[in-house]
Amino acid sequence: MFCNEAGASIEVAGILENPDMSRLDRSLIARLPAFQGLTPDDLDRVLARATPLRIAKGAPIFECEQEAQSFFLLLDGHVRVVRTTPQGQEVIIRYISPGELLGIAIAVGRATYPATAVAAIDCVVLAWPSQLWPDFVAAYPGFAGNAYKTIGDRLQDAHARVIELSTAQVDQRVALALVKLAQQTGKPTAEGLLIDFPISRQDIAEMTGTTLHTVSRLLTAWQESGLVKSGRQKVTVVDSDRLLALAEAAPS
Amino acid sequence: MFCNEAGASIEVAGILENPDMSRLDRSLIARLPAFQGLTPDDLDRVLARATPLRIAKGAPIFECEQEAQSFFLLLDGHVRVVRTTPQGQEVIIRYISPGELLGIAIAVGRATYPATAVAAIDCVVLAWPSQLWPDFVAAYPGFAGNAYKTIGDRLQDAHARVIELSTAQVDQRVALALVKLAQQTGKPTAEGLLIDFPISRQDIAEMTGTTLHTVSRLLTAWQESGLVKSGRQKVTVVDSDRLLALAEAAPS
DNA sequence: CGTCCATTTGATCAGGGTCAAGACGAGTGG
DNA sequence: CCACTCGTCTTGACCCTGATCAAATGGACG
Incomplete structure (x- = not known):
């Protein structure tokens, strides 16, 4: 179960090799918003019921329509949530x-997952x-409350x-998507905020309802004006402010 | 509080005139999905805390960003939930x-409402x-469960x-919007399912991300092919099936 | 009967999708 | 180590969908 097509060869921080993983990152985990308001004892009990999983880049965590047997917390990595239309076009939900x-x-x-979740990079x-x-909701109201807050945020x-x-x-939609990604996952570099996982023009297109061609043209134009810097499956937001201004500007 | 700019002159089923309204429609109310799983006694207690309000057509029930002092159940009428962009364009959420x-x-x-709700017709x-x-959630888990289910449906x-x-x-989006509205609120007539509240071309445009001009053209075209029948602020879906087929068809 | 709003309809045109071709880079197998 | 191949990205040319601009028509209501 911990293996998938590439599972055996992945090298992620050796969490699974450590039988006591939960104690290892306890302090980090305790700090997550999902667990705010839980006592240390409650947190122990919650973590004791959890199974850590390692997911290889590109592998699904769950599939759309599939019976929802588990719920998850992402510890490390990045996950792309996708839906496919009957005609086969993919749309990235988040x-x-x-x-x-x-x-x-x-x-x-719900009894089934409403979308497919795929590891954008190796994940834990x-x-x-x-x-x-139901037990969690009853026993740890704080946990449930945080979960509902998450759902509310996603609805918003x-x-x-x-x-x-x-x-x-x-262009506004693409600019905004990049700003949001950079805020959400941006890693500071000498040039700006680097989006922290491989992301193709196609991916950006599927997030914004356009085509990879248009995204490509926009990125090269913005690169020339110093707003972004991009390469193969890689985007760095250089000037977040100007990009955001572009996203919010009246369509000139 | 029961009055608003047009409140005094509205004529809705005389619910407010009846001091005992909750007993009046008890059997109807008990049947609502929101109250499934409540015992009659619990339902009594829940209804005892409720304030019935009458909202005139066009009047807001709550406004975006406003402090969320109440939550509501629509008993009668239809409500349009709207958001306005910084540039002043309106989008109908649902x-x-x-x-x-x-x-x-x-x-x-959330502490504030994320959108504005306006009565599309006189409402109760x-x-x-x-x-x-919090009391309701604790005391009537069924009520809370149904509410969360509602939120899940809306997220979906x-x-x-x-x-x-x-x-x-x-054209596909407009067709689908009409089919959904007809299913949700359609009143059977000799000609088909009549959408049960005044709805303008502009409204349909705001639901589907297009312009009233395009909606108008589509409706006249569809009227000619017998898919719909429409008049001033009035749309009847004549052939739901063919309309749905159009919505789902590959963009020929 | 006049005014206001919803609707219709035509003409124009541009944003951005589609089609096509090529360049570039990364990983693979010989 | 190099050649090959595949997937990503770029760029040009074209054209279509649907927005925009403009104006007229028609109900509804005071």
Whole structure:
């Protein structure tokens, strides 16, 4: 179960090799928003029920429509949440960063996952069986509250994207998507905020409802004006402010 | 508090005139999904804390960014949930039908409403103070569960719209919006399913991310081919099946 | 009967999708 | 170590969908 097509050869911080992983990162884990308000004892009990999993880059964590047997917390890596249309076009719903919950369909009474989650890079997640959800809600109201807050944020986010797609031009949407990604996952470098996982033009297109061609043209144009710097599956946001201004500007 | 700019002159089923309204519709209310799983006694207690309100057509129930002092249940009428962009463009997030909860920001830990709700026609709602939410969740887990299910459905819906806006053509989006509205609120007539509240071309445009001009052209074209029948602020879906086929067809 | 708002319809045009081709880089197997 | 291949990215040319601009028509309501 810890292996998948490339599982055997992955080298992630040796969490699985350490039988006592939960104690190892306890202090880090305790700090996650998902666990705010839990007593150390409660946290112990919650972590004791979790199964750590390592997911290879490109491997699915769960698939759309599949029975929701577990819910997850991303400890390390980045996850892409995707839906495919009947015609086979993919749309990226969101990227998940370390510390976030995912696959929490069970929290809103769904029996199946509404989307597919794929590891954008090698990931480490904690998994809990869905049956535990009602117990967790009853025993650790803080945990449930944080989970519902997450759902509320995502609902808000989804509405924001509906509004964006309805009213903004392609360049604005792409600019905003890059700014958000940079804020969410940006790693500071000499040149600016580097998006911390491989992301192709195609990926950006699937996030913003456009084509890789248009994204490519925009990125080269912005590179020339010093807003971004980009390479193969790599984007660095150089001037976040000007990019954001572009995203919010009236369509000149 | 029961009055607003047009409040005094509205004529809605005389619920407020009846001091005992809750007993009046008890059997109807008990049947709403929001209350499934509550014992009659619990339902009594829940309803005893509710304030019935009458909202005139066009009047707001709550406004975006405003402090979320209450949550609501729509008993009668139809509510349009709207967001306005900084540039002043309006986007219709959804229409609420009788029996649905609204303004449940508090359930996901928000202090303010994320959107504006406006009565599309004269409405009757029940309002509860937000402070009651934690008590309700604790005392009536079924109520909370149903509320979270509602939120899950809306999240699902929002994602569906993101996908639509990202991948479908305007005509498909408009067709799908009409089919959904007809299913949700359609009143059977001799000609087909009549959408049960005044809805303008502009409204449909704001739901689908297009312009009233394009909607107008589509509706006249579809009227000629017998798919719909429409008039001033009025749309009847004549051939739901063919309209749905159009919505799902590959962009020929 | 006049005013206001919703709707229709035509003409124009541009944003951005589609089609096509080539360049570049990275990993693979010989 | 190099040649090959595949996937990503770039760039040009073209054209279509649907927005924009403009104006007229038609109900509804005071």
